[in-house]
Amino acid sequence: MAGFDKVVTSYEEAMAGLEDNMTVIAGGFGLCGIPENLISEIKRKGIKGLTLVSNNCGVDDFGLGILLPNRQIKKIVASYVGENAEFERQMMAGELEVELTPQGTLAEKMRAGGAGIPAFFTATGFGTPVAEGKEERQFNGRDYILEESITGDFAIVKAWKADRYGNLVFRKTARNFNPLAATAGKITVVEVEEIVEVGELDPDQIHTPGIYVDRLIQGTFEKRIEQRTVQPSSTAAGE
């Protein structure tokens, strides 16, 4: 069974081979479902010149934002950024390249990258700054632009559970970009809350088959909440 056992036991091993100027695709939406410890390992390694592909760039002291102070990120491809001051400073100073990509297009680019689809047409962004330099074409009287797929040298992913073969299950909206990122990395590294024995996961209920996963590590997670919104316990009773 050794051949399919993807488990590694240290974060150093998990991110081995990551080098300066590589492209890293990260799962997560805001701070939800982000590979916290894999990001910390990138910070610890001090890798520079990274191109990051991720829907967001974390906050000042959590998520991908922690890679900003040491200028580890050269470029970020994201749909929504700027929840932190250092990001803003670097972007305004021209130290950080930002390629804004519509959220759905970004998701589809990752999926396409993993699926061997080099490019696809989408109506999203037609007639907007996103369309600049891209081919435009009509199908059935509607306007579309051509978008190319994305792959990364590494993909870093957070899942909930996995078996040792790397079959993954995600939990609630922490799924988001993670299954897509998982398909699009030359080396896909996944951290999970729990590793179970092979055979424990229902084959019908696996979100990401292990074929996409190269390395797997069990971690502990802070799971910081970005917008903590609650209602009083009493009013919720009638829900």
Next chain:
Amino acid sequence: MAGFDKVVTSYEEAMAGLEDNMTVIAGGFGLCGIPENLISEIKRKGIKGLTLVSNNCGVDDFGLGILLPNRQIKKIVASYVGENAEFERQMMAGELEVELTPQGTLAEKMRAGGAGIPAFFTATGFGTPVAEGKEERQFNGRDYILEESITGDFAIVKAWKADRYGNLVFRKTARNFNPLAATAGKITVVEVEEIVEVGELDPDQIHTPGIYVDRLIQGTFEKRIEQRTVQPSSTAAGE
């Protein structure tokens, strides 16, 4: 809750609105996971001139093959056909138009149709008869062809379980093309083995969200096996 209750109680109601010369996308692979009773209802209605999009066309007396004797199918878009004599006769006689489409391209065309992607590039079929009349283009030094998406007036789908909102769960390899077909019909009709109450399905484990489903009916299924292959019980013991 009436607004999201997709359940209908007769096959007549399930296929209401199907008319001559419409396009129907069907789930299933071989005879596995096919919407048996919805196909029977199409036969019963006597609808003609249909364009069928399905990986296969059933066998002589089961699956989509039962639509052949009365010449209900004008054209079929499929990856593998001809498991029955009447199909062969009609095709050879030029009575039935067959558009052979690679299996993965067919799956991706359905997905793209449902996802608002009008066209995508794929390496599949480059330099083959499938590429005839299609745009060719290189990306990163590799050759690709442009394939357009498929949508249907109706999609007919077989799932295992559903709740009344049309959230679907498929079982084993009966999943195949079904989730893709479900997204690509203007009207998507699903038949299932069991309808459960809303809230019984784990939201993390729904294969097809109810938003894609218009009508839902509970049926009974023959589930015919095309290639019954078994090993003696004794040799399997050591598995």
Next chain:
Amino acid sequence: MALSREQIAQRVAQELQDGFYVNLGIGIPTLVANFVPDNMDVMLQSENGLLGMGQFPTEETIDADLINAGKQTVTMAKGASIFDSAESFAMIRGGHVDLTVLGAFEVDANGNIASYMIPGKLIKGMGGAMDLVAGADNIIVTMTHASKHGVSKLLSNCTLPLTGKGCIKRVLTDLAFIEIKDGKFHLLERAPGVSVAEIIKLTEGELVIPVDVPEMQF
């Protein structure tokens, strides 16, 4: 009098239908969920991967793994489903969402919308807005009719970079409910107590005014 944020949301809610799958943007659109008519069921789609968004959680039920597109903690309604971001935007881009409600900086008489970027100011990104306006057939834009300084936001041509081209057909402002058709704004309804003259004054794009312009009913 100009509508309050709540009244805008309330008027939008009248456009809901039983069984609608709805995507509500951040801000006023979010408030629409509070005005869903009784005996009517709608399901809220959150583009980060949730269909069937419920209320905010309590302190006891809060879950870091369950947020909406505004990154707020939420709950799931009965019959909810979870999916990845590609599937979520397949739903949106494929036109499966029945109604999308979102805000804007400007809308013009050709149905163009500008909502994500003010040059010279910090650019935070379009998030899912470009996908939403490109994918939906049925969109209602909510915004104030004009800026605080009286500058119209209903223009003959948007001045800001576009979020989408030719995709907006209905706009609900604090003053009026307007349809966009044939390159013109068509006044459908006015806010209670707001005169047609006032709406004309604050609409820069060509405005078609029918003989009778009913007041909105609440």
Next chain:
Amino acid sequence: MALSREQIAQRVAQELQDGFYVNLGIGIPTLVANFVPDNMDVMLQSENGLLGMGQFPTEETIDADLINAGKQTVTMAKGASIFDSAESFAMIRGGHVDLTVLGAFEVDANGNIASYMIPGKLIKGMGGAMDLVAGADNIIVTMTHASKHGVSKLLSNCTLPLTGKGCIKRVLTDLAFIEIKDGKFHLLERAPGVSVAEIIKLTEGELVIPVDVPEMQF
């Protein structure tokens, strides 16, 4: 002597590596599963949506909902996963499968393959074969070196309609193991007891013969 079907499968199995995800076509390729070396684990991908295909079921465990791409009833191996056809071909097209083994009518010195259609005969379709040859980096084609009438199947140019263009690098026939490179066939190994002269005679395309051509080892 020419290899038997089983021997062809056995030789292909030597190319397996521990931890390989493998797609085996119908016919001889299917037999490869019987020769997976001990202490080595491979997972079989079946393009109808199963990773981790197991043995055939017994009469007691047969399940109409669980078949392989040849429509045969199968079982699932431990650690198997199920997915839809788009995901299955995302895996294949995206190059995630480590080895694909399939049959062919003809292969040529430019790596072209013809395997699905003989004009004038009934056309049943390409199934997943075009996707498999286009998507995989590592393909082994298995076939007889020549027809019963001695007509070579290793050609300078395929005569039948292609399944894929320039995608085949290795061919294992009943006579030889051959690599395709720089528009030529390169003889790597010969079947035990088969002479180089015999292989030359039955290879129509340009064949590069090294000084030493080892016999296959079993």
